Amino acid sequence: xxxxxxxxxxxxxxxxxxxxxxxxxxxxxxxxxxxxxxxxxxxxxxxxxxxxxxxxxxxxxxxxxxxxxxxxxxxxxxxxxxxxxxxxxxxxxxxxxxxxxxxxxxxxxxxxxxxxxxxxxxxxxxxxxxxxxxxxxxxxxxxxxxxxxxxxxxxxxxxxxxxxxxxxxxxxxxxxxxxxxxxxxxxxxxxxxxxxxxxxxxxxxxxxxxxxxxxxxxxxxxxxxxxxxxxxxxxxxxxxxxxxxxxxxxxxxxxxxxxxxxxxxxxxxxxxxxxxxxxxxxxxxxxxxxxxxxxxxxxxxxxxxxxxxxxxxxxxxxxxxxxxxxxxxxxx
Numbered sequence: 001x002x003x004x005x006x007x008x009x010x011x012x013x014x015x016x017x018x019x020x021x022x023x024x025x026x027x028x029x030x031x032x033x034x035x036x037x038x039x040x041x042x043x044x045x046x047x048x049x050x051x052x053x054x055x056x057x058x059x060x061x062x063x064x065x066x067x068x069x070x071x072x073x074x075x076x077x078x079x080x081x082x083x084x085x086x087x088x089x090x091x092x093x094x095x096x097x098x099x100x101x102x103x104x105x106x107x108x109x110x111x112x113x114x115x116x117x118x119x120x121x122x123x124x125x126x127x128x129x130x131x132x133x134x135x136x137x138x139x140x141x142x143x144x145x146x147x148x149x150x151x152x153x154x155x156x157x158x159x160x161x162x163x164x165x166x167x168x169x170x171x172x173x174x175x176x177x178x179x180x181x182x183x184x185x186x187x188x189x190x191x192x193x194x195x196x197x198x199x200x201x202x203x204x205x206x207x208x209x210x211x212x213x214x215x216x217x218x219x220x221x222x223x224x225x226x227x228x229x230x231x232x233x234x235x236x237x238x239x240x241x242x243x244x245x246x247x248x249x250x251x252x253x254x255x256x257x258x259x260x261x262x263x264x265x266x267x268x269x270x271x272x273x274x275x276x277x278x279x280x281x282x283x284x285x286x287x288x289x290x291x292x293x294x295x296x297x298x299x300x301x302x303x304x305x306x307x308x309x310x311x312x313x314x315x316x317x318x319x320x321x322x323x324x325x326x327x328x329x330x331x332x
Contacts, residue, residue, distance in 0.1 A: 022320070033319040034329035037286040037311035046073060046292060046330050053103040063088065066106075073293035074262045079300035083109050107327055113296050114323035117305040131163070131209035132216045133242060133249035136282075137235060137272055138256035140223030143284030145174060147256050147310060148220055149181035150318035151282075156185060161212045165205030165219040166191035167198040167238060178220055185315075188212075198222070198234060199241040206245050219250070232275040239276055253279050254307060257298070259286040265294050269302050280307035283321075287312050292330060 022030065038046075049069045052062055063084065070080035086109040091102055134151070138144040145168075152162040164182055168174035172194040182189035190205035202219055209215040219242075221235060242249050255278045257265040272278050281298055286309045298304050306321040 022322075027322070027325065030319050030322055031325050031329060033311040033317065034309065034322075034326050035332065037309060037317075037319075038292055038326075038329050040287065044073075044292075049073070050331055053099040055099050057097055058091075058099045058102040070293065074297060075293035076263060076266070076297040076301060079113065079297050082300060083113060083296070086112070103331070107331055110296065110327045110330075111323045113300045114306070114326065117299050117303045129246070129248065129251055130214050131206065131212075131246075132160075133206070133209075133219070133246060133251050134216065135219045135221065135239070135242070135250035135253045135276070136256060137221050137253065137276065137278070138223060138282075139268055142223070142256045142258040142261075142268075143310060144223060144256040145177050145181070145220060147282050147284050147308070147318065148178070148218055149185065150310070150315055151308070152181070152185050152187050152218060153315045154318060155216050155218075156187065161209075161215040162187045163205055163209040163212060163215050163217050164189045165202055165217060167201045167205075168220050168222040169194055169196045169198050169201065170222045174220070174222070198238050202238055202241050203245070206242065232271070235275055252307070253277055254282050255280070255304075256282045256284050257294075259283050259292070259294060259310075260288050262294055263297065266297055266301060269298060269304060273302065273304065278304060280305050282306075282308045282310065282318075284310035286310055287317075295326065 049066065052058075052066060052069075067080055067084050070083060071077055075083065083106070087102065087106050090096075090105045090109070094101075094105075096102055096105065136144055136148055148164065152164060155162045162185075164178055164187055166175045166178045166189055169192060175191045175194060179189050179191060181187075188208060190201060190208055192201050198221065205217050205219065209217040219238070221238060222231065239250065253276055255269060255272050257268060259265075269278070269281070281304055283295060283306050286292065295306055298306060309319055309321050309326075311317045311319055
């Protein structure tokens with residue numbers, strides 16, 4: 001999947017049903033990836049939600065069951081209430097009584113929740129800053145380093161030169177893992193010795209990206225426990241190092257969340273947002289959860305957009321997030 005890329009002159013123009021900023025072919029690939037990633041969610045709680053609409057009419061006795069299923073799917077109590085309030089208000093205003101009609105309204109309300117965050121859209125297309133600086137944060141085990149590798153692979157496919165910064169100097173294994181990915185991808189990895197200064201690694205990586213011309217600096221950081229204030233301060237220091245060279249950077253600060261952690265992901269997102277200006281979420285391991293509602297909780301409670309979703313274990317299993325495509329795949 002290509003993103004953060006320059007379009008060639010002979011690329012297909014976006015069709016009417018294409019996602020914003022993508023061609024019809026790219027939108028089809030995004031839809032296919034989302035459907036694969038959400039297979040477990042469709043067969044789990046969201047499948048039970050879909051079953052509610054198999055009956056001809058949708059009566060008052062089904063509202064409570066729908067709310068319970070939304071909460072159980074990790075949307076959270078507050079967001080589930082907002083969704084239900086919006087659906088019931090539109091049903092009342094339109095006079096819809098058929099199950100198909102209520103399902104269509106629910107679909108629109110779910111899309112609206114995901115589209116609500118008022119955050120600038122990602123720089124998927126040129127023009128974009130050179131170098132483009134992407135800071136990646138998250139806790140240990142969330143899938144951060146693997147997501148960085150997938151992102152680097154997509155950047156290379158899109159015609160860019162990714163430079164990876166191994167700024168997780170607390171764990172030697174993290175540096176080794178990123179180096180291994182770099183060798184596999186043919187991407188440069190800037191790393192220092194374990195225990196070194198993360199800021200120095202970032203400084204050198206930015207210099208390398210500037211020298212490469214048209215490069216994208218993707219910065220790995222330590223898998224900080226969001227309860228550790230000293231580690232969060234270290235992350236703020238990394239941001240200050242970036243901004244001394246590029247005052248408008250990082251251009252994206254992506255928080256990698258494990259989709260299988262459910263509501264605990266909200267606690268992580270709140271803590272990282274307080275520490276740094278998180279601009280979007282990478283929802284990793286989406287194919288590993290039977291719930292999937294955490295996506296709506298993130299957008300509805302925190303106002304953070306999901307930028308990318310991890311749809312499998314292969315390098316190509318990372319896709320841009322499109323709300324309508326996601327909801328349609330979830331309710332298919």
